[in-house]
Amino acid sequence: MGATLERDIRERFRRSGYTLTSQRKAVLEALGESRGHPSAEDVYLLVKQKNPRVALGTVYQALGVLEEIGVIEAKHWSESPTRYDLNVGPHLDIRCLRCGEVSEVPGVHFENLEDSIRAATPYEVTRATVVVEGLCPACHAEG
Amino acid sequence: MGATLERDIRERFRRSGYTLTSQRKAVLEALGESRGHPSAEDVYLLVKQKNPRVALGTVYQALGVLEEIGVIEAKHWSESPTRYDLNVGPHLDIRCLRCGEVSEVPGVHFENLEDSIRAATPYEVTRATVVVEGLCPACHAEG
DNA sequence: AGATGATCAGTAATCGTTCCTGTTCGCGAG
């Protein structure tokens, strides 16, 4: 996690009125370490390694706060708990329906999709997420 | 529900090997009647009006089958149970984070988004859903 | 009609997530 990112996070906490506690820092570090797109349970287990006293509820609450202030992004898939990752701008994830692995689809941009959505609805749009599911090459090969 | 649609549904059932039972028909009718984007519970209540003996589990199973054969579409939102609607081609729904109302965003097309996704990933893509959330005009006005 | 496999009703169990209670922590006022 670069220094610029850390400064941005502190700024968002300051503006929101939430406090950047050690538990919330630990959740952020766990998200930074884990390559994939961890579930709340995954984050909980990682955080627990360093501080065994953290409660799962605290992790959920931290994830909620972090999402609210725009530091992380939550994604809701079928047949899978919610998964989180650090918000590094719009990007596209795909999840294998058989093995559950989540990976990134590179090179696809959809900022203009968001813009056209905003233009086409009277709603105040806060989130536009693209959820893609399919079969990874390995699982597809198995038939 | 037009005759063409009905024929298509029968064809999909035939090909899949599933049987088009009265319960599954009832679920389809409930989805056709309800204007909005009902949850499994909503569908259950509608179906129950005509046949009080149906079980909630049956509705879930029927919805699963119908989604598998491509007759309906399931959408997963934050802070809301899964919602279903008849699959009438790619379209965009938006859900109000405050009142929960789901409505359609007209005139936004993203077939080319799906195509570029397919081109950019080695995955076999089966589903690409755009989930949009925000505040409806009424809720936004309230602050 | 009888056999067979799919589907169903009814209900229990599971799982992700939220809620609740008493305790601890961080921080500003004095």
Add this chain to the structure above:
DNA sequence: CTCGCGAACAGGAACGATTACTGATCATCT
């Protein structure tokens, strides 16, 4: 520095959506 107060926390219970299980029923083929 320490006192007081609200935010955050740990631990565990509760909740709601969904799935799993079991014995009964149905559709279909022979």
